[in-house]
Amino acid sequence: MKKYDIIIFGATGFTGQLVTEYLLLHSDAKDLKIALAGRNEEKLKNLALKYNEINPVIYIADSFDENSIDEITKLTNLIISLVGPYSLYGEYLVESCIKNSTHYLDLTGEPNFVKKIRNKFSESKFKSIIMHCCGLESVIPDLGVLYAVKKMNSREKDITFFFKANGSLSGGTWASFINAIYSNQISESIKINAKKSIRKNNRKFYYSNEFRKWVFVFPDIDKQIIYRSSKSNDIYGKNFTFEKYMMVKNLKQFLVIILSFSFISILAKFGILKNWLLSLRPSGSGPSDNQIKKSWFKAIFVGEGNNEKVKFQLSGGDPGYGDTAKFISEIALCVTNQYELLNKKEGILTPVECTGELMIDRLKNAGIKFQKL
Numbered sequence: 001m002k003k004y005d006i007i008i009f010g011a012t013g014f015t016g017q018l019v020t021e022y023l024l025l026h027s028d029a030k031d032l033k034i035a036l037a038g039r040n041e042e043k044l045k046n047l048a049l050k051y052n053e054i055n056p057v058i059y060i061a062d063s064f065d066e067n068s069i070d071e072i073t074k075l076t077n078l079i080i081s082l083v084g085p086y087s088l089y090g091e092y093l094v095e096s097c098i099k100n101s102t103h104y105l106d107l108t109g110e111p112n113f114v115k116k117i118r119n120k121f122s123e124s125k126f127k128s129i130i131m132h133c134c135g136l137e138s139v140i141p142d143l144g145v146l147y148a149v150k151k152m153n154s155r156e157k158d159i160t161f162f163f164k165a166n167g168s169l170s171g172g173t174w175a176s177f178i179n180a181i182y183s184n185q186i187s188e189s190i191k192i193n194a195k196k197s198i199r200k201n202n203r204k205f206y207y208s209n210e211f212r213k214w215v216f217v218f219p220d221i222d223k224q225i226i227y228r229s230s231k232s233n234d235i236y237g238k239n240f241t242f243e244k245y246m247m248v249k250n251l252k253q254f255l256v257i258i259l260s261f262s263f264i265s266i267l268a269k270f271g272i273l274k275n276w277l278l279s280l281r282p283s284g285s286g287p288s289d290n291q292i293k294k295s296w297f298k299a300i301f302v303g304e305g306n307n308e309k310v311k312f313q314l315s316g317g318d319p320g321y322g323d324t325a326k327f328i329s330e331i332a333l334c335v336t337n338q339y340e341l342l343n344k345k346e347g348i349l350t351p352v353e354c355t356g357e358l359m360i361d362r363l364k365n366a367g368i369k370f371q372k373l
Contacts, residue, residue, distance in 0.1 A: 005336050006023065006029075006336060007072050009038065009083060010081060010083035012036075012038045015324060018321055019080060019328060020036060020047060020056075023332065036048060037058070037059040038083075039061065039062040059071065063093065078336060079097055079102055079104050079105070081093055082106075084110075090108065094121070095121075103128050104131065111221050114221065122347075126347075129342075129345065131351065133351070136297075136324050137222055138351070140299050141163075141225070142222070142352045143352060146233075146356065148310055148312070149236050150357075151310045152308060154307075157237050157240050157241075158242075160245065160303075163244065163247065211247065214249075216246055226242050229350045287320075287321065295319065295322070297318075311372070312372045314368055314370055315371065327363075330362045334362055342356075
């Protein structure tokens with residue numbers, strides 16, 4: 001039996017502090033042993049002092065110090081990794097978790113990292129759960145699609161996901177984004193998603209009369225996660241199809257997004273300019289409490305089949321940080337407290353493959369609204 005139920009690695013980062021607060025103060029975690037880990041001892045001590053009644057233990061661990069990583073994975077049943085970009089800092093931690101039969105959760109949205117881990121470990125036999133994309137990418141789309149297909153009777157199910165949000169970026173998210181461009185991960189995601197586009201006449205950009213908004217396909221990892229989930233459950237059907245669109249207010253906003261993305265993509269390819277971009281949002285920085293309170297997201301799912309249509313919306317607060325901390329924390333609690341009820345208990349799994357409807361219930365109880373449209 002291990003000493004801790006959960007260790008939060010990267011606890012002093014912007015998202016790490018939110019996860020720490022969520023878990024240490026959650027009623028479902030009151031009987032759990034939770035420790036904090038990171039590379040900066042002073043920051044860890046200051047963070048622990050905020051919860052002096054709980055008195056969480058701290059551990060010094062660095063992604064490039066394999067002995068320190070092995071120490072924390074041997075001590076706990078589950079690691080929440082909040083140290084990104086994961087393609088730079090995450091590989092050995094996954095390896096150590098597998099070696100020491102420790103469950104692993106992260107917030108990556110990096111296609112190359114997920115692909116590398118799958119290629120390296122998918123054929124290995126191990127007793128732990130390895131779960132990527134436990135934040136905004138890809139909990140809401142993955143569970144939302146499951147919720148949709150369970151409400152449909154058609155043998156052929158086509159799900160369209162429309163997403164709109166208001167939020168800000170932290171330094172860590174900004175660094176992951178810049179690194180993804182620099183290492184061609186976004187272009188890789190576009191290529192992979194294109195191979196999965198089996199819809200006929202699939203539109204990349206159009207005006208939706210139904211929502212009175214311009215929408216465009218967004219090249220992130222969600223599509224890859226959802227198609228993997230669909231292979232694990234017969235309820236999706238053999239002819240399941242999916243596409244994700246971002247919503248924008250008008251054509252002008254779309255052009256601003258595309259031009260800004262293109263400009264940043266050019267700059268990020270050059271080392272000096274890449275470093276300048278990274279300096280614009282330093283590591284550990286993030287939106288203010290007031291900005292987080294004003295942030296929101298709406299995720300609309302439209303399921304169509306043979307003469308049937310379902311439409312509903314998932315909505316919540318700050319998508320990038322407040323609710324992302326909620327998502328990964330709730331998955332950690334689900335794996336820890338409801339382990340015997342999980343769909344699968346070992347391997348490299350998506351949120352749906354592992355937790356299924358358990359997490360839908362947890363999201364509802366955690367304040368995510370499911371609304372029929």
